[in-house]
Amino acid sequence: MNRTTLSLIACTVALAAVTGFAAFDPPAASGTSAAGSATERPVERTGLLCPAPSFSDIADTAYTSFTPVTQGAGSGGKAALEAAAEQSADGKGGKGAGKKDKAVLTPKPPGTPALGDTSGSDTPALIGTADGKYAPGWTVQETTRIAAGTGSGLQGVTCTPADTDFWFPGASTAKGRTDYVHLTNPDDGAAVVDIKLYGKGGAVKSTVADGITVPPHSSEPVLLSTLTDDPQTDLTVHVGVRSGRVGATVQAQDDAGGGDWLPAAADPADSLVLPGIPKDATDVRLVAFTPGDDDADLKVRLASPNGSITPAGNETVHVKAGMTSAVDLGPVTRGEPGSLILTPTDKAVPVVAALRVVRGKGSSQETAYIPATAPVGRRATAADNSAKGTTLSLTAPTANATVKVTASAGSGGGTPATKTYTIKSGTSQDISVPTGGKGTYALTVEPVSGGPVYAARTLTGSSDGVPGFTIQTLPSDRGLVAVPRAEQDLSVLQR
Numbered sequence: 001m002n003r004t005t006l007s008l009i010a011c012t013v014a015l016a017a018v019t020g021f022a023a024f025d026p027p028a029a030s031g032t033s034a035a036g037s038a039t040e041r042p043v044e045r046t047g048l049l050c051p052a053p054s055f056s057d058i059a060d061t062a063y064t065s066f067t068p069v070t071q072g073a074g075s076g077g078k079a080a081l082e083a084a085a086e087q088s089a090d091g092k093g094g095k096g097a098g099k100k101d102k103a104v105l106t107p108k109p110p111g112t113p114a115l116g117d118t119s120g121s122d123t124p125a126l127i128g129t130a131d132g133k134y135a136p137g138w139t140v141q142e143t144t145r146i147a148a149g150t151g152s153g154l155q156g157v158t159c160t161p162a163d164t165d166f167w168f169p170g171a172s173t174a175k176g177r178t179d180y181v182h183l184t185n186p187d188d189g190a191a192v193v194d195i196k197l198y199g200k201g202g203a204v205k206s207t208v209a210d211g212i213t214v215p216p217h218s219s220e221p222v223l224l225s226t227l228t229d230d231p232q233t234d235l236t237v238h239v240g241v242r243s244g245r246v247g248a249t250v251q252a253q254d255d256a257g258g259g260d261w262l263p264a265a266a267d268p269a270d271s272l273v274l275p276g277i278p279k280d281a282t283d284v285r286l287v288a289f290t291p292g293d294d295d296a297d298l299k300v301r302l303a304s305p306n307g308s309i310t311p312a313g314n315e316t317v318h319v320k321a322g323m324t325s326a327v328d329l330g331p332v333t334r335g336e337p338g339s340l341i342l343t344p345t346d347k348a349v350p351v352v353a354a355l356r357v358v359r360g361k362g363s364s365q366e367t368a369y370i371p372a373t374a375p376v377g378r379r380a381t382a383a384d385n386s387a388k389g390t391t392l393s394l395t396a397p398t399a400n401a402t403v404k405v406t407a408s409a410g411s412g413g414g415t416p417a418t419k420t421y422t423i424k425s426g427t428s429q430d431i432s433v434p435t436g437g438k439g440t441y442a443l444t445v446e447p448v449s450g451g452p453v454y455a456a457r458t459l460t461g462s463s464d465g466v467p468g469f470t471i472q473t474l475p476s477d478r479g480l481v482a483v484p485r486a487e488q489d490l491s492v493l494q495r
Contacts (some may be wrong), residue, residue: 025394027339040378040480042136043072049157051182051261052219055146056119056151061144064384065107065114066442068134068406069372071477077108077132081140084125084184085218107134113383113411113442125219125379127186128159139442141384143459143470150178151253153366154461156470157261158382160199161478162186162245166264168237169287169324170354170369173225175199176255181237182245184219191244193279195222198289199232202322214246221251236352239264257358258366260470265371268292268350272372275339275428276393276456276471277302277332282365283358284329286340288319288351293322295321300331301341303395303428308341317342317455319351339395339454342372359467368458368471375452376403376478382443382457385414385433391458392443393430396423396424399451406444410437445474 021166053061065079081103104126105116110133140159145180146152164186171179185191188305191214206227214220224237239248253259266272268291277284290296296319301308311332319325343351354371382392385407394403406418414437423429435441447453455474462468 021022039483041483042070042479043481044074044135045131046135046136046138046478047161047186048140048159049162050128050140050142050185051157051184051249051251052125052221053123053142054146055105055121056146056149058148059121059144059146060119061117061123061142062384063104063116064141064440065105066139066381066383067107067110067130067134068137068379068381068442068444068477068479069110071494073110073130073136075136077084077130079130079134079138081105081126081128084127084414085215104367109133111408111416113368113408113440115411115440118330119226125182125184127217129185135475137379137381139381139383139477143384145461145468151222151259153258154459154468154470156258156459156472157249157263158472160247160249160263162247164173164241164245166239166248167268167352168250169265169289169352170262170356171224171235171237171250172233173228173231173235173254174233175231178253179224180221180251182219182221183214183252185214185216186247187244188216189244190215191246192242193246194240194242196238196240197224197228197232198236198238198266198322198324199230200234200324204228204230204232234287234324236287236324238311252369254367256275256363260368262369263371266374268352268380270348270350271343272342272351272353272371273339273395273397273454274353274355275395275454275473276370276458277338277340277355277357278359278458278469279335279337280359281333281357282361284332285356286317286327286329287324287351287356288317288353289324290321290349290351291317292350293321294347294349295319295450297345298342298351299345303339303341303426304309304336305427305429308426314391316345327401330382337393337428337430339393341397357471359469364467366467366469368469370456370471371473373454373473374475376445376447376455376474378446378480379477380445380455380474381477382472382474383443384459385443385457387435390411390433390461391430392433393456393458394421394423395428395454396425396451401450401453402442403446403453404448405431405434407433407435408437408442410439410441412437412439414438420448425451
């Protein structure tokens, strides 16, 4: 192998370790990698974006930062969360603009949660960066309690990296709903964003949703009802970035039924898993959309603790091309925790989907959202857990899986605790989380063997009889990337 080839390898390794953009090549079933395959390395730099938590003056927001201990990570580095500038309606800098707010928290070394909090409506979006030992798997949770008014209850979101393409099935512009898409630009150049809306009849006409400019290091909330004069009960929102990159998350709030964050759904796929439906859900609504030219017919299964069942009366769902479809599944879990599994009945057609989940009834109800999610992968991390208010749901849709769950040391001290679980094929289990720490702790989920595992974490915290809750799915925490092995011959790249 000549000097040019070696230089190309070094460049590829460095780029993957810093950005995490390299594709992952999983090991063989024996647990060993084939000659010339990729190897894993901890990421060396990562970024996270947290949306502005609330427009309510009586909102209280808690932030939790956590980096899991990762073998092979460096010994130096740092992590920080800084305020983004929020734009006002006239395009001039609003809250957070032109100033350095005091950090809501200072991240701690790997293995230890760090806590911070804010209150009121002037808390800006946050732009986070981490490098060195702080970067692999860095996770930040934003949890807000709103005592009264629109969106009252518990709202939670896991801060996410920037990207260029997002799908949000489950949004709405109906009367009583106040849905914003929050756009945050972490970079030095402006980002240009297009927002497309799709209702039950297809694309929704809008004259103001294209070419939205998000200035550098700033955040812009866009009220969906201002983009159209055609109210829609069930919407799919597509955010496409034509220049730059952004973080995007929808805040879905109801005048009567509380609200929560609706994170972006997993990329369009012909089979989807939506994990973590609470056992006491009083109403579950499935919203699905197919972005292609073909209709999709999906088989609907509920993975319960005892196996997969087909919801009576909702055995399949038909999704017309380019149109948003919604199905009311009612109290589908009927006293047992579950996860929804969607698979093609015949032809494989990519779709996106999310669930609107309600607990409680009448004036004492609250809402959360579960988007279709990617599997855990090598490891997933959830921050901001408590001894009495956390439920972890694990689903193995296609094969038995063995999973290791670790609860970190707490914010008040203690030691990590680990336990291993076996999830049977086609089932969904709410597990008893191991705890050895005091105060707020983090969870890491690591598959050991078997088929793919999907996970979700529910936080609960009732107030005045209202069953406040929020659900976050747990895809990979992006702590590891795959890079080519040194013996790989990349001489083909010289041609």
